[in-house]
Amino acid sequence: MMFVYQILTHTPIWVWILFAYLVWQGVQAMHPRRAPVWRALIVPVVFIVWGISRIGFGLQDNNWPLVAWIAAALALLPLGVLTPRPFDVDHKTGEIIRPGSAFALVRNIVVFSLQYAVGVISAIDAGDRALATIVGRAISGATAGYFIGSTIALLLAYRRKRATDA
Numbered sequence: 001m002m003f004v005y006q007i008l009t010h011t012p013i014w015v016w017i018l019f020a021y022l023v024w025q026g027v028q029a030m031h032p033r034r035a036p037v038w039r040a041l042i043v044p045v046v047f048i049v050w051g052i053s054r055i056g057f058g059l060q061d062n063n064w065p066l067v068a069w070i071a072a073a074l075a076l077l078p079l080g081v082l083t084p085r086p087f088d089v090d091h092k093t094g095e096i097i098r099p100g101s102a103f104a105l106v107r108n109i110v111v112f113s114l115q116y117a118v119g120v121i122s123a124i125d126a127g128d129r130a131l132a133t134i135v136g137r138a139i140s141g142a143t144a145g146y147f148i149g150s151t152i153a154l155l156l157a158y159r160r161k162r163a164t165d166a
Contacts, residue, residue: 065133084154111139151165
């Protein structure tokens with residue numbers, strides 16, 4: 001129990017703020033809602049930036065973490081493009097209208113948990129640090145790739161739906 005307490009108390013405050021925000025966004029997504037397109041891009045941008053920030057250019061002794069990041073990003077980018085979430089557009093306001101779904105909450109918690117676990121492993125066990133670095137970069141790349149793909153899908157669908165009414 002002390003081990004878990006030490007992990008939790010040594011986690012930076014910004015991580016808990018981010019977690020609270022992602023859970024809050026996921027809970028909000030469970031209800032039908034309207035939002036400007038820029039607001040629908042906040043969570044994807046958070047995950048894309050978080051994923052890119054973990055690349056660590058020039059910080060590793062070998063290229064495997066970068067290769068893992070790129071491979072995972074390229075593998076999940078098409079998944080993000082091919083699995084768009086449904087929405088309609090209010091053509092008067094330009095807002096998107098989304099039905100409620102638990103998908104965002106589950107996705108946010110899973111991605112956060114994976115990133116958090118890799119961070120904890122990297123901080124605790126130097127012996128596992130090399131493997132954790134490669135796995136962490138792969139998770140970050142997959143996250144960034146998926147959200148880049150889903151952002152592309154959202155913007156293309158939004159543009160197409162806006163043009164339909166014009």
